Amino acid sequence: MSVHTLEKAEETERIPVFHAERYAEVEQRVLCQLIEAVLYEGIAQFSYEPSSEDKRRGTFTIPGIDSRGLPVEYVCRGSRMLSFSRLRVERGTVVRRGGEGETPAPAALAGFAEEVLGRVRAVEQLVPFMTELERTLANDAQAQAYRSALDAPGEETDYDELEAWLDGHPYHPCYKSRIGFGLRENASYGPEFGAEILPVWVAVSRSRSLLALSAEADYDAFLRQELGEETVRSFAAKLERQGLSLGDYLLLPVHPWQWEHVVLPGFHRQLVDRELVLLGSGPDSYRAQQSVRSLANRSSKDKAYLKLALGIVNTSTRRTLAKHTVLNAPLVSDWLAELVRGDEVARELDFVLLSEFAGVSCDYETLPQTMQVSAYGSLGAIWRQSVHPHLRPGERAVPLSALCLSARGGSFVEPWLRRYGLEAWTRRVLEVTATPLIHMLYAHGIALESHAQNLILIHRDGLPVRLALKDFHDGLRFSKPHLTHPGLCPELNPEPARHRALNRHSYMQTDDPEAVKDFLHSAFFFVFAADLCLFLHERHGLKEETFWQLAADVIYDYQDKYPQHAANYARYDLFSETIRIEQLARRRLWKDAEVDPKAVPNPLRSHRREGGGLE
Numbered sequence: 001m002s003v004h005t006l007e008k009a010e011e012t013e014r015i016p017v018f019h020a021e022r023y024a025e026v027e028q029r030v031l032c033q034l035i036e037a038v039l040y041e042g043i044a045q046f047s048y049e050p051s052s053e054d055k056r057r058g059t060f061t062i063p064g065i066d067s068r069g070l071p072v073e074y075v076c077r078g079s080r081m082l083s084f085s086r087l088r089v090e091r092g093t094v095v096r097r098g099g100e101g102e103t104p105a106p107a108a109l110a111g112f113a114e115e116v117l118g119r120v121r122a123v124e125q126l127v128p129f130m131t132e133l134e135r136t137l138a139n140d141a142q143a144q145a146y147r148s149a150l151d152a153p154g155e156e157t158d159y160d161e162l163e164a165w166l167d168g169h170p171y172h173p174c175y176k177s178r179i180g181f182g183l184r185e186n187a188s189y190g191p192e193f194g195a196e197i198l199p200v201w202v203a204v205s206r207s208r209s210l211l212a213l214s215a216e217a218d219y220d221a222f223l224r225q226e227l228g229e230e231t232v233r234s235f236a237a238k239l240e241r242q243g244l245s246l247g248d249y250l251l252l253p254v255h256p257w258q259w260e261h262v263v264l265p266g267f268h269r270q271l272v273d274r275e276l277v278l279l280g281s282g283p284d285s286y287r288a289q290q291s292v293r294s295l296a297n298r299s300s301k302d303k304a305y306l307k308l309a310l311g312i313v314n315t316s317t318r319r320t321l322a323k324h325t326v327l328n329a330p331l332v333s334d335w336l337a338e339l340v341r342g343d344e345v346a347r348e349l350d351f352v353l354l355s356e357f358a359g360v361s362c363d364y365e366t367l368p369q370t371m372q373v374s375a376y377g378s379l380g381a382i383w384r385q386s387v388h389p390h391l392r393p394g395e396r397a398v399p400l401s402a403l404c405l406s407a408r409g410g411s412f413v414e415p416w417l418r419r420y421g422l423e424a425w426t427r428r429v430l431e432v433t434a435t436p437l438i439h440m441l442y443a444h445g446i447a448l449e450s451h452a453q454n455l456i457l458i459h460r461d462g463l464p465v466r467l468a469l470k471d472f473h474d475g476l477r478f479s480k481p482h483l484t485h486p487g488l489c490p491e492l493n494p495e496p497a498r499h500r501a502l503n504r505h506s507y508m509q510t511d512d513p514e515a516v517k518d519f520l521h522s523a524f525f526f527v528f529a530a531d532l533c534l535f536l537h538e539r540h541g542l543k544e545e546t547f548w549q550l551a552a553d554v555i556y557d558y559q560d561k562y563p564q565h566a567a568n569y570a571r572y573d574l575f576s577e578t579i580r581i582e583q584l585a586r587r588r589l590w591k592d593a594e595v596d597p598k599a600v601p602n603p604l605r606s607h608r609r610e611g612g613g614l615e
Helices: 020-040 109-115 123-147 159-165 184-191 217-227 229-241 258-265 266-270 325-341 344-349 371-373 399-406 414-420 420-444 498-502 512-539 545-563 563-571
Strands: 003-007 014-019 046-048 057-065 072-081 087-089 093-095 201-204 209-213 249-254 276-281 286-288 295-297 305-308 356-362 379-385 394-401 446-448 455-460 463-469 476-480 578-581 598-603
Touching: 003 420, 014 020, 020 057, 020 072, 020 087, 020 109, 020 123, 046 217, 057 109, 072 109, 109 123, 123 184, 159 394, 184 258, 201 229, 201 258, 201 325, 209 249, 209 325, 217 266, 217 356, 229 276, 229 578, 249 258, 249 305, 249 356, 249 379, 258 266, 258 371, 258 399, 266 498, 325 344, 325 356, 325 379, 325 420, 344 420, 394 399, 399 512, 414 420, 414 463, 420 446, 420 463, 420 512, 420 545, 420 563, 446 512, 476 512, 512 545, 512 578, 545 563
Parallel strands: none
Antiparallel strands: 003 014, 046 057, 057 072, 072 087, 072 093, 201 249, 201 276, 209 356, 286 295, 295 305, 305 379, 356 379, 394 455, 446 476, 455 463, 578 598
16 A cells, blocks of 8 residues: 655655555544534434344434435444443444445444535535645544554653543544644644654743743743753843843744744734834754643653644644633632642642643734734743653553554553553543542532543553643633632633634533533543453453442542541433533534534443432
8 A cells, every 4th residue: 555755855855745555544433523522512414223233232324315315324333332322333334225226335423524514514515624624534544544553652651641532532532733834834733753852942022922930930040940041131131132021922832833924914013113023943842632732741751841822723622822821820729739839638639730831822902903803822931840750650641532542453551451450540540530639629618620631540550549630821710709718719811702702612610510510520530431341341351330430439439538528429410311512523514603512421320329419
């Protein structure tokens, strides 16, 4: 099979782009995740014929209309799962059946979208979604071709390297769309390729920018720590040669793609007026993490991670950094740290909060009005503590997403399952990951956006011991009247009306305790726990019922040990009959204001104690 390559003019290496076999494998993934999402969210009609041997397994049939207006159908094998009634489509089984005289053939992504989704949405509504799907296919096919020459990761692989092996959202079909990147930029900035990234450092006039710091942080000290004394002096000298003073500016790292495609063409007047001054590169190189816009320092892994504004669209969201989130990051980090310091149980649980200790944002309201909308969220950065200084001797860190990673002919966690036992290890994972999260919910009334990308598992030889949590700037939800310590809650910078109009589900504060509970439930149990459950079920034979019984046991063990939070056990009922989840595919085809969260069955419900409370 041939391999097509993309020549990078500035390097001698050739980055593989497409390999026929891997292209087909990726197309199957995108197609099957698309089918799972559109059926689960009720976008397309379908019929299901269970098999005689196993009622959970069977055949899905989805009707469509071809370009001539004639009926077609797509048929595939799959399963209805216990976990939130999720649907699973067996890859490689999707077949398109046309009219009389047409031979059934393997389905194609574009054909399914046009003939099935085209029945429910007009072409102009379908095109943006189809663009994201096709770009996901191209970007992931490029990444998988590149990886084919690399050794797969093992348990000795460093945390920052593991980030490069994570394969995107397992439910969202646009898991790697990266609209804005070309294939060369995907190879330069995508985490899978491990390329060195040099942020572009600029000085932003204090009259055009805002600084947010943790109470324990000092601006000059952390700049010297991150950049080094010599670089800070060099940047100061560059400003002085132009008759400018470092004290009148804030230093800000900018993603190189953002500098070229957004800042240079959008802030040219500010550059000319020296409200924005190019300083150059710092001494350290970075590598992209799984979110693409977050960078890990590869020169000194103990230094801070950078979260940078990046104007691409990935998993259907533009990766800008809104001003209010940058300014809230240190406030929220300090608040959580203060709660943990005064909480004996939290200290015993020994989880790590990776503080977002500093943030710099452009103050967009000071820009000309004609610029404010286009510039919104395009110039900002958050500094977050690295996990490495928090590790004790013998401890290693892995991204939680890596627990569902296939590697070296098996799964990444397979050696650990052999070492500790399937059920015992699974129970331990749930204890270490779920307990800190439900403690923050039950003891404090705070739900953390705890999908796998925001959680880091700390282990010793594969045995989970602690949890590290990150991404607090917009990743929690609470009802202030129901906080245990409302007086400690900081006055947060509110979401501007335009931000809420673009995404009405992006908010921290609410009057609805149910929305607080669902924020944790949908992120941790629906996304991470269900994905781990299905992975262990399909790859290692763990029954779904067993997994959810283990999860329920962890929750009830906590409740039995700390009965003083009984009121919150009822208020934030994790054993509710249903939970509400975001409809990620439907939001690509309808306006955000037209799409409400979907109620889905809760697999923990069947493990609810009699009466629903403490025995």
